[in-house]
Amino acid sequence: MKAIWGQKMAKVPISWMVLLFMCFWAYMADAEYVKYKDSKQPLNVRIKDLMSQMTLEEKIGQMVQIDRQFASAKVMKKYFIGSIFSGGGSAPAQRASAETWINMVNDFQKGSLSTRLGIPMIYGIDAVHGHNTVYKATIFPHYVGLGATRDPTLVKRIGAATALEVRATGISYVFAPCIAVCRDPRWGRCYESYSEDPKIVQAMTEIISGLQEKKSQLVLNTMWAMVEQPKVSMRTTR
Known part of the structure:
Protein backbone atom coordinates (compact mmCIF):
# COMPACT_ATOMS: atom_id res chain seq x y z
CA MET A 1 0.00 0.00 0.00
CA LYS A 2 2.85 2.33 0.90
CA ALA A 3 4.61 1.54 -2.36
CA ILE A 4 1.49 2.38 -4.36
CA TRP A 5 1.08 5.69 -2.51
CA GLY A 6 4.70 6.54 -3.16
CA GLN A 7 4.28 5.81 -6.87
CA LYS A 8 1.25 8.09 -7.03
CA MET A 9 3.15 10.88 -5.31
CA ALA A 10 6.02 10.48 -7.73
CA LYS A 11 3.64 11.09 -10.62
CA VAL A 12 2.64 14.55 -9.32
CA PRO A 13 4.16 17.09 -11.77
CA ILE A 14 6.94 19.19 -10.30
CA SER A 15 5.33 22.27 -11.85
CA TRP A 16 2.31 21.74 -9.62
CA MET A 17 4.50 21.64 -6.54
CA VAL A 18 6.24 24.84 -7.59
CA LEU A 19 2.90 26.53 -8.25
CA LEU A 20 1.60 25.43 -4.86
CA PHE A 21 4.69 26.79 -3.14
CA MET A 22 4.42 30.13 -4.96
CA CYS A 23 0.77 30.49 -3.98
CA PHE A 24 1.63 29.78 -0.36
CA TRP A 25 4.51 32.27 -0.45
CA ALA A 26 2.31 34.96 -2.00
CA TYR A 27 -0.35 34.37 0.65
CA MET A 28 2.17 34.71 3.47
CA ALA A 29 3.69 37.84 1.95
CA ASP A 30 0.26 39.43 1.61
CA ALA A 31 -0.63 38.46 5.18
CA GLU A 32 2.51 40.16 6.50
CA TYR A 33 2.19 43.30 4.38
CA VAL A 34 1.46 46.42 6.43
CA LYS A 35 0.65 49.50 4.37
CA TYR A 36 1.63 52.11 6.96
CA LYS A 37 5.10 50.54 7.22
CA ASP A 38 5.61 50.65 3.46
CA SER A 39 7.99 53.54 2.72
CA LYS A 40 6.99 53.41 -0.95
CA GLN A 41 3.45 54.52 -0.10
CA PRO A 42 2.61 58.26 0.04
CA LEU A 43 2.86 59.65 3.57
CA ASN A 44 -0.82 60.58 3.77
CA VAL A 45 -1.81 57.06 2.73
CA ARG A 46 0.40 55.55 5.43
CA ILE A 47 -0.98 57.89 8.08
CA LYS A 48 -4.59 57.20 7.11
CA ASP A 49 -3.97 53.45 7.20
CA LEU A 50 -2.31 53.62 10.60
CA MET A 51 -4.97 55.87 12.13
CA SER A 52 -7.72 53.55 10.90
CA GLN A 53 -6.18 50.71 12.89
CA MET A 54 -5.56 52.59 16.14
CA THR A 55 -7.80 52.27 19.17
CA LEU A 56 -8.78 55.31 21.24
CA ASP A 126 16.57 70.14 26.69
CA ALA A 127 19.77 70.90 24.77
CA VAL A 128 19.49 74.66 24.90
CA HIS A 129 23.09 75.84 25.29
CA GLY A 130 24.86 72.63 24.42
CA HIS A 131 23.87 69.11 25.48
CA ASN A 132 23.61 70.54 28.97
CA THR A 133 21.96 67.59 30.72
CA VAL A 134 24.73 65.15 29.84
CA TYR A 135 27.92 64.70 31.86
CA LYS A 136 31.06 65.99 30.13
CA ALA A 137 29.09 67.47 27.23
CA THR A 138 30.21 70.82 25.82
CA ILE A 139 28.43 73.71 27.53
CA PHE A 140 28.11 77.01 25.68
CA PRO A 141 27.04 80.45 26.96
CA HIS A 142 23.29 80.89 27.25
CA TYR A 143 21.34 82.76 24.59
CA VAL A 144 21.54 86.16 26.24
CA GLY A 145 25.33 85.87 26.06
CA LEU A 146 25.39 84.53 22.52
CA GLY A 147 23.07 87.30 21.41
CA ALA A 148 25.63 89.83 22.59
CA THR A 149 28.12 88.45 20.06
CA ARG A 150 25.89 89.43 17.12
CA ASP A 151 27.53 86.52 15.28
CA PRO A 152 25.09 84.23 13.39
CA THR A 153 27.96 82.13 12.01
CA LEU A 154 29.15 81.38 15.54
CA VAL A 155 25.75 80.20 16.74
CA LYS A 156 25.38 78.02 13.65
CA ARG A 157 28.63 76.27 14.57
CA ILE A 158 27.39 75.90 18.15
CA GLY A 159 24.20 74.33 16.83
CA ALA A 160 26.18 71.82 14.76
CA ALA A 161 28.40 70.91 17.72
CA THR A 162 25.36 70.46 19.97
CA ALA A 163 23.64 68.24 17.41
CA LEU A 164 26.64 65.92 17.14
CA GLU A 165 26.74 65.41 20.90
CA VAL A 166 22.98 64.90 21.15
CA ARG A 167 23.01 62.25 18.43
CA ALA A 168 25.94 60.56 20.17
CA THR A 169 23.58 59.78 23.06
CA GLY A 170 20.92 58.24 20.81
CA ILE A 171 18.59 61.27 20.81
CA SER A 172 17.23 63.06 17.74
CA TYR A 173 14.81 65.64 19.18
CA VAL A 174 15.75 68.81 21.08
CA PHE A 175 13.64 71.38 22.90
CA ALA A 176 15.51 74.27 21.33
CA PRO A 177 16.18 76.91 20.29
CA CYS A 178 14.33 79.62 22.19
CA ILE A 179 13.67 82.55 19.88
CA ALA A 180 11.54 84.57 22.25
CA VAL A 181 11.96 88.34 22.24
CA CYS A 182 12.18 89.29 25.90
CA ARG A 183 11.21 92.86 26.69
CA ASP A 184 9.96 92.39 30.22
CA PRO A 185 12.59 91.30 32.78
CA ARG A 186 9.84 89.98 35.04
CA TRP A 187 9.76 86.94 32.76
CA GLY A 188 11.99 84.51 34.59
CA ARG A 189 13.65 83.17 31.46
CA CYS A 190 14.99 86.30 29.82
CA TYR A 191 18.40 84.62 29.76
CA GLU A 192 16.94 82.33 27.08
CA SER A 193 16.34 85.26 24.75
CA TYR A 194 19.03 86.42 22.32
CA SER A 195 17.89 90.01 22.51
CA GLU A 196 15.00 92.40 22.96
CA ASP A 197 15.55 93.37 19.32
CA PRO A 198 13.55 91.13 16.93
CA LYS A 199 16.10 91.66 14.14
CA ILE A 200 18.93 90.31 16.27
CA VAL A 201 16.84 87.34 17.38
CA GLN A 202 15.94 86.60 13.77
CA ALA A 203 19.60 86.70 12.72
CA MET A 204 20.59 84.36 15.54
CA THR A 205 18.11 81.70 14.42
CA GLU A 206 20.95 80.60 12.17
CA ILE A 207 21.56 78.11 14.99
CA ILE A 208 18.71 76.09 13.47
CA SER A 209 20.74 75.47 10.32
CA GLY A 210 23.51 74.07 12.49
CA LEU A 211 21.21 71.84 14.51
CA GLN A 212 19.66 70.45 11.35
CA GLU A 213 22.76 69.84 9.25
CA LYS A 214 22.47 66.51 7.41
CA LYS A 215 25.36 64.89 9.26
CA SER A 216 23.68 65.50 12.61
CA GLN A 217 20.09 66.43 11.82
CA LEU A 218 17.76 66.93 14.78
CA VAL A 219 14.05 67.58 15.15
CA LEU A 220 13.43 70.90 16.86
CA ASN A 221 10.82 72.06 19.34
CA THR A 222 11.12 75.81 19.20
CA MET A 223 9.96 78.28 21.81
CA TRP A 224 8.86 81.51 20.19
CA ALA A 225 7.28 84.85 20.87
CA MET A 226 6.74 87.98 18.78
CA VAL A 227 9.03 86.95 15.90
CA GLU A 228 9.00 84.02 13.52
CA GLN A 229 11.58 82.68 11.09
CA PRO A 230 9.96 81.18 7.94
CA LYS A 231 12.38 78.26 7.61
CA VAL A 232 11.43 76.63 10.91
CA SER A 233 8.10 75.25 12.03
CA MET A 234 6.93 77.01 15.19
CA ARG A 235 5.02 74.22 16.84
CA THR A 236 4.79 75.00 20.52
CA THR A 237 5.11 77.63 23.18
CA ARG A 238 6.03 76.79 26.72
Whole structure:
Protein backbone atom coordinates (compact mmCIF):
# COMPACT_ATOMS: atom_id res chain seq x y z
CA MET A 1 0.00 0.00 0.00
CA LYS A 2 2.85 2.33 0.90
CA ALA A 3 4.61 1.54 -2.36
CA ILE A 4 1.49 2.38 -4.36
CA TRP A 5 1.08 5.69 -2.51
CA GLY A 6 4.70 6.54 -3.16
CA GLN A 7 4.28 5.81 -6.87
CA LYS A 8 1.25 8.09 -7.03
CA MET A 9 3.15 10.88 -5.31
CA ALA A 10 6.02 10.48 -7.73
CA LYS A 11 3.64 11.09 -10.62
CA VAL A 12 2.64 14.55 -9.32
CA PRO A 13 4.16 17.09 -11.77
CA ILE A 14 6.94 19.19 -10.30
CA SER A 15 5.33 22.27 -11.85
CA TRP A 16 2.31 21.74 -9.62
CA MET A 17 4.50 21.64 -6.54
CA VAL A 18 6.24 24.84 -7.59
CA LEU A 19 2.90 26.53 -8.25
CA LEU A 20 1.60 25.43 -4.86
CA PHE A 21 4.69 26.79 -3.14
CA MET A 22 4.42 30.13 -4.96
CA CYS A 23 0.77 30.49 -3.98
CA PHE A 24 1.63 29.78 -0.36
CA TRP A 25 4.51 32.27 -0.45
CA ALA A 26 2.31 34.96 -2.00
CA TYR A 27 -0.35 34.37 0.65
CA MET A 28 2.17 34.71 3.47
CA ALA A 29 3.69 37.84 1.95
CA ASP A 30 0.26 39.43 1.61
CA ALA A 31 -0.63 38.46 5.18
CA GLU A 32 2.51 40.16 6.50
CA TYR A 33 2.19 43.30 4.38
CA VAL A 34 1.46 46.42 6.43
CA LYS A 35 0.65 49.50 4.37
CA TYR A 36 1.63 52.11 6.96
CA LYS A 37 5.10 50.54 7.22
CA ASP A 38 5.61 50.65 3.46
CA SER A 39 7.99 53.54 2.72
CA LYS A 40 6.99 53.41 -0.95
CA GLN A 41 3.45 54.52 -0.10
CA PRO A 42 2.61 58.26 0.04
CA LEU A 43 2.86 59.65 3.57
CA ASN A 44 -0.82 60.58 3.77
CA VAL A 45 -1.81 57.06 2.73
CA ARG A 46 0.40 55.55 5.43
CA ILE A 47 -0.98 57.89 8.08
CA LYS A 48 -4.59 57.20 7.11
CA ASP A 49 -3.97 53.45 7.20
CA LEU A 50 -2.31 53.62 10.60
CA MET A 51 -4.97 55.87 12.13
CA SER A 52 -7.72 53.55 10.90
CA GLN A 53 -6.18 50.71 12.89
CA MET A 54 -5.56 52.59 16.14
CA THR A 55 -7.80 52.27 19.17
CA LEU A 56 -8.78 55.31 21.24
CA GLU A 57 -6.31 54.24 23.94
CA GLU A 58 -3.49 54.06 21.39
CA LYS A 59 -4.32 57.50 20.01
CA ILE A 60 -4.34 59.02 23.50
CA GLY A 61 -1.06 57.33 24.35
CA GLN A 62 0.60 58.67 21.22
CA MET A 63 -0.34 62.23 22.23
CA VAL A 64 1.22 61.84 25.67
CA GLN A 65 4.77 62.84 26.58
CA ILE A 66 6.17 61.68 29.91
CA ASP A 67 9.35 62.56 31.77
CA ARG A 68 12.20 60.08 31.64
CA GLN A 69 11.90 59.24 35.35
CA PHE A 70 8.46 57.73 34.79
CA ALA A 71 9.37 55.79 31.65
CA SER A 72 10.25 52.14 31.20
CA ALA A 73 9.92 49.60 28.42
CA LYS A 74 6.89 48.18 30.26
CA VAL A 75 5.21 51.59 30.55
CA MET A 76 5.87 52.39 26.88
CA LYS A 77 4.26 49.12 25.82
CA LYS A 78 1.30 49.22 28.20
CA TYR A 79 0.22 52.82 27.58
CA PHE A 80 1.43 53.30 23.96
CA ILE A 81 3.38 56.42 25.02
CA GLY A 82 4.33 58.62 22.07
CA SER A 83 7.31 60.51 23.45
CA ILE A 84 9.65 60.95 26.41
CA PHE A 85 11.27 64.13 27.68
CA SER A 86 14.45 64.79 29.64
CA GLY A 87 14.24 68.23 31.18
CA GLY A 88 17.08 69.92 33.04
CA GLY A 89 18.78 67.37 35.27
CA SER A 90 16.64 64.46 34.09
CA ALA A 91 19.37 61.87 33.49
CA PRO A 92 19.48 58.06 33.86
CA ALA A 93 22.18 58.37 36.54
CA GLN A 94 24.70 60.82 37.93
CA ARG A 95 27.59 61.27 35.52
CA ALA A 96 25.92 58.87 33.08
CA SER A 97 28.05 58.08 30.04
CA ALA A 98 26.88 58.43 26.43
CA GLU A 99 26.63 54.64 26.30
CA THR A 100 24.30 54.65 29.31
CA TRP A 101 22.06 57.18 27.57
CA ILE A 102 22.00 55.13 24.37
CA ASN A 103 21.13 51.93 26.22
CA MET A 104 18.32 53.70 28.08
CA VAL A 105 16.82 55.21 24.91
CA ASN A 106 17.09 51.87 23.10
CA ASP A 107 15.35 50.08 25.97
CA PHE A 108 12.43 52.53 25.85
CA GLN A 109 12.30 52.15 22.07
CA LYS A 110 12.13 48.36 22.32
CA GLY A 111 9.06 48.75 24.51
CA SER A 112 7.39 50.98 21.92
CA LEU A 113 8.23 48.72 18.99
CA SER A 114 6.85 45.69 20.82
CA THR A 115 3.33 47.17 20.85
CA ARG A 116 0.62 45.87 18.53
CA LEU A 117 1.29 48.52 15.88
CA GLY A 118 5.00 48.96 16.54
CA ILE A 119 4.97 52.77 16.51
CA PRO A 120 8.41 54.10 17.51
CA MET A 121 8.58 56.66 20.30
CA ILE A 122 10.32 60.04 20.09
CA TYR A 123 12.86 61.00 22.76
CA GLY A 124 13.37 64.71 23.36
CA ILE A 125 15.78 66.60 25.59
CA ASP A 126 16.57 70.14 26.69
CA ALA A 127 19.77 70.90 24.77
CA VAL A 128 19.49 74.66 24.90
CA HIS A 129 23.09 75.84 25.29
CA GLY A 130 24.86 72.63 24.42
CA HIS A 131 23.87 69.11 25.48
CA ASN A 132 23.61 70.54 28.97
CA THR A 133 21.96 67.59 30.72
CA VAL A 134 24.73 65.15 29.84
CA TYR A 135 27.92 64.70 31.86
CA LYS A 136 31.06 65.99 30.13
CA ALA A 137 29.09 67.47 27.23
CA THR A 138 30.21 70.82 25.82
CA ILE A 139 28.43 73.71 27.53
CA PHE A 140 28.11 77.01 25.68
CA PRO A 141 27.04 80.45 26.96
CA HIS A 142 23.29 80.89 27.25
CA TYR A 143 21.34 82.76 24.59
CA VAL A 144 21.54 86.16 26.24
CA GLY A 145 25.33 85.87 26.06
CA LEU A 146 25.39 84.53 22.52
CA GLY A 147 23.07 87.30 21.41
CA ALA A 148 25.63 89.83 22.59
CA THR A 149 28.12 88.45 20.06
CA ARG A 150 25.89 89.43 17.12
CA ASP A 151 27.53 86.52 15.28
CA PRO A 152 25.09 84.23 13.39
CA THR A 153 27.96 82.13 12.01
CA LEU A 154 29.15 81.38 15.54
CA VAL A 155 25.75 80.20 16.74
CA LYS A 156 25.38 78.02 13.65
CA ARG A 157 28.63 76.27 14.57
CA ILE A 158 27.39 75.90 18.15
CA GLY A 159 24.20 74.33 16.83
CA ALA A 160 26.18 71.82 14.76
CA ALA A 161 28.40 70.91 17.72
CA THR A 162 25.36 70.46 19.97
CA ALA A 163 23.64 68.24 17.41
CA LEU A 164 26.64 65.92 17.14
CA GLU A 165 26.74 65.41 20.90
CA VAL A 166 22.98 64.90 21.15
CA ARG A 167 23.01 62.25 18.43
CA ALA A 168 25.94 60.56 20.17
CA THR A 169 23.58 59.78 23.06
CA GLY A 170 20.92 58.24 20.81
CA ILE A 171 18.59 61.27 20.81
CA SER A 172 17.23 63.06 17.74
CA TYR A 173 14.81 65.64 19.18
CA VAL A 174 15.75 68.81 21.08
CA PHE A 175 13.64 71.38 22.90
CA ALA A 176 15.51 74.27 21.33
CA PRO A 177 16.18 76.91 20.29
CA CYS A 178 14.33 79.62 22.19
CA ILE A 179 13.67 82.55 19.88
CA ALA A 180 11.54 84.57 22.25
CA VAL A 181 11.96 88.34 22.24
CA CYS A 182 12.18 89.29 25.90
CA ARG A 183 11.21 92.86 26.69
CA ASP A 184 9.96 92.39 30.22
CA PRO A 185 12.59 91.30 32.78
CA ARG A 186 9.84 89.98 35.04
CA TRP A 187 9.76 86.94 32.76
CA GLY A 188 11.99 84.51 34.59
CA ARG A 189 13.65 83.17 31.46
CA CYS A 190 14.99 86.30 29.82
CA TYR A 191 18.40 84.62 29.76
CA GLU A 192 16.94 82.33 27.08
CA SER A 193 16.34 85.26 24.75
CA TYR A 194 19.03 86.42 22.32
CA SER A 195 17.89 90.01 22.51
CA GLU A 196 15.00 92.40 22.96
CA ASP A 197 15.55 93.37 19.32
CA PRO A 198 13.55 91.13 16.93
CA LYS A 199 16.10 91.66 14.14
CA ILE A 200 18.93 90.31 16.27
CA VAL A 201 16.84 87.34 17.38
CA GLN A 202 15.94 86.60 13.77
CA ALA A 203 19.60 86.70 12.72
CA MET A 204 20.59 84.36 15.54
CA THR A 205 18.11 81.70 14.42
CA GLU A 206 20.95 80.60 12.17
CA ILE A 207 21.56 78.11 14.99
CA ILE A 208 18.71 76.09 13.47
CA SER A 209 20.74 75.47 10.32
CA GLY A 210 23.51 74.07 12.49
CA LEU A 211 21.21 71.84 14.51
CA GLN A 212 19.66 70.45 11.35
CA GLU A 213 22.76 69.84 9.25
CA LYS A 214 22.47 66.51 7.41
CA LYS A 215 25.36 64.89 9.26
CA SER A 216 23.68 65.50 12.61
CA GLN A 217 20.09 66.43 11.82
CA LEU A 218 17.76 66.93 14.78
CA VAL A 219 14.05 67.58 15.15
CA LEU A 220 13.43 70.90 16.86
CA ASN A 221 10.82 72.06 19.34
CA THR A 222 11.12 75.81 19.20
CA MET A 223 9.96 78.28 21.81
CA TRP A 224 8.86 81.51 20.19
CA ALA A 225 7.28 84.85 20.87
CA MET A 226 6.74 87.98 18.78
CA VAL A 227 9.03 86.95 15.90
CA GLU A 228 9.00 84.02 13.52
CA GLN A 229 11.58 82.68 11.09
CA PRO A 230 9.96 81.18 7.94
CA LYS A 231 12.38 78.26 7.61
CA VAL A 232 11.43 76.63 10.91
CA SER A 233 8.10 75.25 12.03
CA MET A 234 6.93 77.01 15.19
CA ARG A 235 5.02 74.22 16.84
CA THR A 236 4.79 75.00 20.52
CA THR A 237 5.11 77.63 23.18
CA ARG A 238 6.03 76.79 26.72
